[in-house]
Amino acid sequence: MLLLISPDGVEEALDCAKAAEHLDIVDVKKPDEGSLGANFPWVIREIREAVPAEKPVSATVGDVPYKPGTVAQAALGAVVSGATYIKVGLYGCTTPDQGIEVMRAVVRAVKDHRPEALVVASGYADAHRIGCVNPLALPDIAARSGADAAMLDTAVKDGSRLFDHVPPDVCAEFVRLAHASGLLAALAGSVKQTDLGPLTRIGADIVGVRGAVCEGGDRNAGRIQPHLVAAFRAEMDRQAREHAAGVPAVN
Numbered sequence: 001m002l003l004l005i006s007p008d009g010v011e012e013a014l015d016c017a018k019a020a021e022h023l024d025i026v027d028v029k030k031p032d033e034g035s036l037g038a039n040f041p042w043v044i045r046e047i048r049e050a051v052p053a054e055k056p057v058s059a060t061v062g063d064v065p066y067k068p069g070t071v072a073q074a075a076l077g078a079v080v081s082g083a084t085y086i087k088v089g090l091y092g093c094t095t096p097d098q099g100i101e102v103m104r105a106v107v108r109a110v111k112d113h114r115p116e117a118l119v120v121a122s123g124y125a126d127a128h129r130i131g132c133v134n135p136l137a138l139p140d141i142a143a144r145s146g147a148d149a150a151m152l153d154t155a156v157k158d159g160s161r162l163f164d165h166v167p168p169d170v171c172a173e174f175v176r177l178a179h180a181s182g183l184l185a186a187l188a189g190s191v192k193q194t195d196l197g198p199l200t201r202i203g204a205d206i207v208g209v210r211g212a213v214c215e216g217g218d219r220n221a222g223r224i225q226p227h228l229v230a231a232f233r234a235e236m237d238r239q240a241r242e243h244a245a246g247v248p249a250v251n
């Protein structure tokens with residue numbers, strides 16, 4: 001499982017760079033603009049320059065409306081700025097067809113510019129609170145639009161977590177559907193170390209984290225701490241070893 005960490009700007013990205021050996025993907029976002037809030041192109045560029053070249057930089061395009069043209073243009077901005085994972089939160093899409101339309105436009109805009117870039121279609125585990133597409137629709141939306149990964153995050157960062165809205169057996173179905181279509185499956189949403197056992201067992205490819213590696217577990221007031229990134233990674237590695245060894249689950 002790959003570890004994706006979301007700094008909110010250049011300063012925190014430099015802290016991620018200090019913990020670079022413990023993480024796999026640096027994900028640029030602007031949390032004060034939403035769960036998948038988009039940051040400025042120049043911030044993506046500066047972060048790309050600040051983190052080791054072998055670490056991919058991801059950028060979120062935002063909690064986007066059902067406006068395929070607008071979103072495609074924003075996605076192009078992210079890839080031109082140096083991101084190679086382009087994440088789109090389908091916040092304003094209320095049906096799978098709307099999600100597919102937006103994602104097809106994004107895939108074309110991104111891959112015309114950089115064919116090897118990965119496009120991530122993200123939905124929300126707490127979709128019922130905001131009225132957007134159902135979490136289990138995401139793998140099909142991603143597959144039918146030519147995206148590379150399906151993701152879930154939470155839209156409302158009020159302390160509720162991924163598994164509060166989509167329990168582990170349903171997340172397992174999400175991963176199964178994604179893999180059946182040849183997609184990567186990414187899961188996030190106030191994930192804590194105690195969630196890593198189930199996430200490992202259900203075979204998620206990427207876990208996305210911010211709050212759990214911020215001081216005090218606070219994704220807004222706290223800053224990303226390199227030692228918390230290292231501790232989170234150590235627990236991921238421990239869970240992976242136990243899973244590989246067939247040790248029975250304790251959480």
Ligand SMILES: O=C[C@H](O)COP(=O)(O)O
Pocket residue numbers: 004006027153157188189190191208209210211212219
């Ligand atoms: O993409 C991952 C998100 O930034 C997760 O943030 P969070 O762990 O604070 O919910």
